[in-house]
Amino acid sequence: MRGVVRKGFFAVLGAALCGGALALPAQARLLDYVGECVPFARAASGIQIFGNxxxxxxxxxxRYQRGSRPKQGAVIVFARSDRLRLGHVAVVSRVVTQRVLxxxxxxxxxxxxxxxHAEQDVTLTDVSxxxxxxxxxxxxxxxxxxGSSTYPVYGFVYGTPVKGASVPRARPATELTGTDPDYVAAIIDAYE
Incomplete structure (x- = not known):
């Protein structure tokens, strides 16, 4: 079944890259994805950026507006580091507090x-x-x-194009967040 899910997911990604719809078919749910963070973040956020x-x-x-404040649907861009040689990208699913999302x-x-594997609504905390x-x-x-590791971040890429840019406005996937995320657990995780 996993092979079918992967093939379905990448077929949708291919269609999206060529101007097709970004919605995933029922048999290829976003959260069934297994692979790298970049294609996942592109599909989950709708932001059309490629590369490491x-x-x-x-x-x-x-192309897209950027900033230092988290917003639902924005992509957080992790810098390269010894632990993340290619960086990392993830999509903000919920803003919980000023320092927890x-x-x-x-x-x-x-x-x-x-x-x-894909993970939904996991805790991230600002320790800057x-x-x-x-x-x-x-x-x-x-x-x-x-974990005890800290990771440097460049900031957030928002789905709103910069004025005059020829990129579409991003539309995050409907599965970006769960129906009942555990805000209390996120806060406890952040301050333990």
Whole structure:
């Protein structure tokens, strides 16, 4: 079944890249995805940027609005680091507090012993000294909590095109967030 889901997902991605619809067919739910973070973030956010995750920040300049405040549907762009050689991209699914949010992403935690799986509404917390989202901690399913590692972040790419840009307005996937996310657990995770 996993092969069918992957093929269906990538067929939809291919159609989306060529101007087709971005909606996933019933047999290829967004959360069934297994693979890299970049194609997942593109499908989940609707933001049409390609290439390694860490390059999204610069690629968005002049195309999509960018900033340092989280908004639902925005893509958070992690910088390259020793632990993230290609960076990482994830999509903000919920803003919980000024320093806690939930994100939906792929290829972070191990599930069933392998990386690449999609995860919905996981906790991310701002640990930057200036409260500017430049350094974060991410919840790991493997550890069932926030790790001790911190990760540098460039900022958020929003789905709104810059005036005069020839890119479509992004439309996040309907599965970006769950119907009943656990806000209390996210806050507890962030402040444990």
């Amino acid at each position: 995750a860490w390059t999204w920040w610069d690629q968005a300049e002049g 939930m994100l939906t992403h792929a290829n972070w935690s191990r599930q069933n012993g392998e990386r690449g 000294r200036d409260n500017d989202w430049s350094m974060v901690k991410v919840w790991y399913k493997d550890m069932d909590g926030l």
